[in-house]
Amino acid sequence: MSGIESNSEDALLSSYNYELNNRLIAQVPVEPRHSARMMVVKEALKDSLNVKHLKVWDLKDELQPCDLLVLNNTRVMKARIKVRFRGGGLAELLLLEPHGEGLWLCLGRPAKRMREGDSLWLESSEHKPIELKVKGKDLLTGGRLIKFPSRYAGRQDMNQLLARIGEVPLPPYIQKEHFQNHEDRYQTKFALHPGAVAAPTAGLHLSDLLLDELKRRGIQFAQVTLHVGIGTFKPLEVEALTGLKLHHEWVDVDEKVLKAVKTCKSRGGRVFAVGTTSVRALEAAYLLGGGELQPFSGDVDLVIQPGFKFGVIDGLLTNFHLPKSSLLLLVSALIGRKRLLELYQNAINSEYRFFSYGDAMLITPESVLKSATVKSSKVG
Numbered sequence: 001m002s003g004i005e006s007n008s009e010d011a012l013l014s015s016y017n018y019e020l021n022n023r024l025i026a027q028v029p030v031e032p033r034h035s036a037r038m039m040v041v042k043e044a045l046k047d048s049l050n051v052k053h054l055k056v057w058d059l060k061d062e063l064q065p066c067d068l069l070v071l072n073n074t075r076v077m078k079a080r081i082k083v084r085f086r087g088g089g090l091a092e093l094l095l096l097e098p099h100g101e102g103l104w105l106c107l108g109r110p111a112k113r114m115r116e117g118d119s120l121w122l123e124s125s126e127h128k129p130i131e132l133k134v135k136g137k138d139l140l141t142g143g144r145l146i147k148f149p150s151r152y153a154g155r156q157d158m159n160q161l162l163a164r165i166g167e168v169p170l171p172p173y174i175q176k177e178h179f180q181n182h183e184d185r186y187q188t189k190f191a192l193h194p195g196a197v198a199a200p201t202a203g204l205h206l207s208d209l210l211l212d213e214l215k216r217r218g219i220q221f222a223q224v225t226l227h228v229g230i231g232t233f234k235p236l237e238v239e240a241l242t243g244l245k246l247h248h249e250w251v252d253v254d255e256k257v258l259k260a261v262k263t264c265k266s267r268g269g270r271v272f273a274v275g276t277t278s279v280r281a282l283e284a285a286y287l288l289g290g291g292e293l294q295p296f297s298g299d300v301d302l303v304i305q306p307g308f309k310f311g312v313i314d315g316l317l318t319n320f321h322l323p324k325s326s327l328l329l330l331v332s333a334l335i336g337r338k339r340l341l342e343l344y345q346n347a348i349n350s351e352y353r354f355f356s357y358g359d360a361m362l363i364t365p366e367s368v369l370k371s372a373t374v375k376s377s378k379v380g
Contacts, residue, residue, distance in 0.1 A: 065218030078166030
């Protein structure tokens with residue numbers, strides 16, 4: 001991995017901005033899922049962007065037998081809950097992650113009224129409301145540390161409570177009139193482990209029918225877990241990106257993933273990450289293994305931006321991301337910031353649908369910057 005140069009435009013947050021008409025922000029997913037549009041990015045040419053405009057269903061023809069798709073199997077929790085202040089006023093908490101002994105990091109609304117020592121009351125199916133305590137403010141995220149009863153210390157126990165009283169959170173750009181029936185469609189078909197507060201949205205495009213067809217054609221699959229949290233969706237606020245830090249998120253990369261990657265590479269296949277979260281999980285495990293993909297389970301705060309040297313992935317299926325986001329930095333590290341912004345302008349001109357429920361981009365290995373790739377023989 002090499003750092004971004006501080007005197008480069010790539011090191012400035014304002015260099016990752018673009019203008020988007022709100023009507024191109026997808027409010028609902030297309031049906032079936034695989035009918036979303038897909039921009040396929042090929043090798044850069046001097047006088048051409050060299051892209052193909054296809055459908056996600058055509059992924060089956062763009063991949064080759066023995067290629068590997070790495071999926072993020074996190075499941076979005078019903079992490080949004082309503083609470084009451086002592087005086088009876090309503091408020092809202094978005095649970096992000098456990099901090100031990102019943103303490104959870106939450107985003108509160110209205111946060112200014114949630115002061116240390118205050119009580120909040122959670123209505124539940126139990127005989128009486130559950131009392132919560134505001135224990136302090138997290139300076140990095142602006143969130144609140146909320147004390148729940150100790151029986152809700154871990155994700156599994158908390159998820160049982162949230163399943164009864166919570167709501168699946170949606171991004172703020174999704175208008176409320178489109179909230180109906182979103183709890184199923186805001187989950188991937190392979191969602192397994194509850195813990196995320198936002199979906200790994202590239203995976204939303206993969207229908208059961210497409211997954212079955214890919215398997216029939218010899219495409220291999222592996223699953224990692226990255227519980228999408230504030231490290232993924234929190235807006236970046238610093239102009240200088242050289243010292244950028246992201247909030248950690250929990251990752252699990254197991255032996256099955258190592259074996260799948262090793263087998264894929266040994267057969268001449270290519271490793272495609274489905275979504276930026278899968279990229280971060282794989283590349284973090286590679287770096288933490290000292291340049292060798294190793295099993296890893298724990299918190300990761302990896303920043304990927306131009307200058308990063310990838311050690312595992314060869315290509316990426318991803319969505320069209322928000323301006324000035326860490327996700328835009330990651331994709332820029334693969335194909336270059338200037339080219340990425342040109343591709344986004346092409347997508348805007350072609351009226352692609354943007355963000356979580358929007359269309360897809362397939363970054364092929366031949367389109368990846370040579371300076372971004374490291375073909376490592378140290379896998380597994």
